[in-house]
Amino acid sequence: MAQTGLKEFDLNVFAPNGLRRGRTTGSCATAAVKAALYLLLYGERRTQVNVTLPNGSHFLTVPVQNLYWLDSKTVRVEVFKDGGDDPDNTHGATIFAEVQRNNEGKIRFFAGDGVGTATQPGLRVAVGEPAINPTPRNMMRLAVAELDGTENQGFDLTIGCVNGEAIAKKTFNPRLGIVGGISILGTSGIVEPLSLASWIASIEVYVRVALGDKETQIALLPGKIGRVYAKEILGLPVQQSVQIANFLGDALEFLQQALAEQQRDLEVFWLLGHPGKLAKVLDGVWDTHSSKSDMAMSVVARVAAERGFNSRLVQELAQANTVEAAIERLNSEPDSQALWLDIEQRIAALVHTRVPAVKRVEVRLFNLQGESLRAD
Numbered sequence: 001m002a003q004t005g006l007k008e009f010d011l012n013v014f015a016p017n018g019l020r021r022g023r024t025t026g027s028c029a030t031a032a033v034k035a036a037l038y039l040l041l042y043g044e045r046r047t048q049v050n051v052t053l054p055n056g057s058h059f060l061t062v063p064v065q066n067l068y069w070l071d072s073k074t075v076r077v078e079v080f081k082d083g084g085d086d087p088d089n090t091h092g093a094t095i096f097a098e099v100q101r102n103n104e105g106k107i108r109f110f111a112g113d114g115v116g117t118a119t120q121p122g123l124r125v126a127v128g129e130p131a132i133n134p135t136p137r138n139m140m141r142l143a144v145a146e147l148d149g150t151e152n153q154g155f156d157l158t159i160g161c162v163n164g165e166a167i168a169k170k171t172f173n174p175r176l177g178i179v180g181g182i183s184i185l186g187t188s189g190i191v192e193p194l195s196l197a198s199w200i201a202s203i204e205v206y207v208r209v210a211l212g213d214k215e216t217q218i219a220l221l222p223g224k225i226g227r228v229y230a231k232e233i234l235g236l237p238v239q240q241s242v243q244i245a246n247f248l249g250d251a252l253e254f255l256q257q258a259l260a261e262q263q264r265d266l267e268v269f270w271l272l273g274h275p276g277k278l279a280k281v282l283d284g285v286w287d288t289h290s291s292k293s294d295m296a297m298s299v300v301a302r303v304a305a306e307r308g309f310n311s312r313l314v315q316e317l318a319q320a321n322t323v324e325a326a327i328e329r330l331n332s333e334p335d336s337q338a339l340w341l342d343i344e345q346r347i348a349a350l351v352h353t354r355v356p357a358v359k360r361v362e363v364r365l366f367n368l369q370g371e372s373l374r375a376d
Contacts (some may be wrong), residue, residue, distance in 0.1 A: 023082025026136030114164020162167025226272025249286025
């Protein structure tokens with residue numbers, strides 16, 4: 001049965017990269033809930049169901065793996081998690097829902113076997129809640145609304161994953177304070193194969209966990225460089241230092257959004273890393289991957305020229321093979337630390353425009369050995 005006014009999202013149509021798309025754990029859980037409701041409310045055994053996607057314009061047809069009564073009041077449905085060609089830890093897992101009526105007049109979510117529970121602040125769900133993110137919850141609420149003919153009838157939705165606790169050990173859930181199993185995730189309902197979406201989404205989670213509900217400072221690091229500084233000089237716990245790879249712009253957006261949602265400011269935000277990545281900001285680059293931007297030697301050379309360094313040195317910096325080579329060339333220059341300090345401050349000023357909820361932005365640049373490029 002097609003959803004009225006919606007178009008089917010066809011998973012048989014390959015993604016632009018030629019790979020197969022898949023279903024998120026959120027879509028699988030929603031399909032399990034919907035199939036359970038068909039049996040619970042209408043006595044219908046569905047071999048597949050249509051799940052309305054968050055975009056509001058498409059639905060996804062999801063096969064049902066197993067469906068049966070647990071007891072006289074509860075239906076259990078199992079759905080195979082097919083992540084397409086994306087290398088996801090939950091690919092091949094069995095997501096299940098156990099659904100029964102309640103007398104509360106509302107929908108309640110519970111963590112079944114293999115789905116985790118949040119134990120730390122800063123996640124999309126409150127401490128003590130099952131690790132079922134807001135978008136999948138909304139998808140399940142909509143599934144109930146599509147099938148339930150009454151306004152006041154409530155349902156208990158218990159969502160689980162077969163062997164989910166073992167699967168979760170391969171994910172970042174233990175570090176994030178999610179215990180007991182996997183998270184039910186997905187913002188679009190569709191897994192884009194080998195895309196960077198899941199990587200970027202994980203950064204958002206880490207930023208929120210780093211903020212917690214009262215932390216006054218956090219650090220973002222494009223890589224491991226600066227990690228020792230964050231731990232030993234700044235005294236930041238590992239949880240408050242987030243590795244963001246090349247996704248500086250996304251990370252800043254997540255930071256500002258989280259602070260806005262919490263209606264608070266952050267005292268100090270530290271950005272720690274190598275100028276080969278971070279100096280690109282001065283060229284307006286917020287995705288620092290080499291495929292998206294030029295190398296940063298020209299930026300260093302430009303600032304050196306503006307600071308009055310001699311033209312020969314400026315040319316050497318611009319023509320250096322790498323930024324690290326430019327760093328080494330500047331080591332013998334008496335004004336090198338002032339140059340790096342200037343670059344840090346310029347980066348900080350630009351970054352600050354992206355995160356107005358932060359009171360102070362501090363940037364520290366390091367060479368490949370993790371040594372600060374200016375005297376602290």
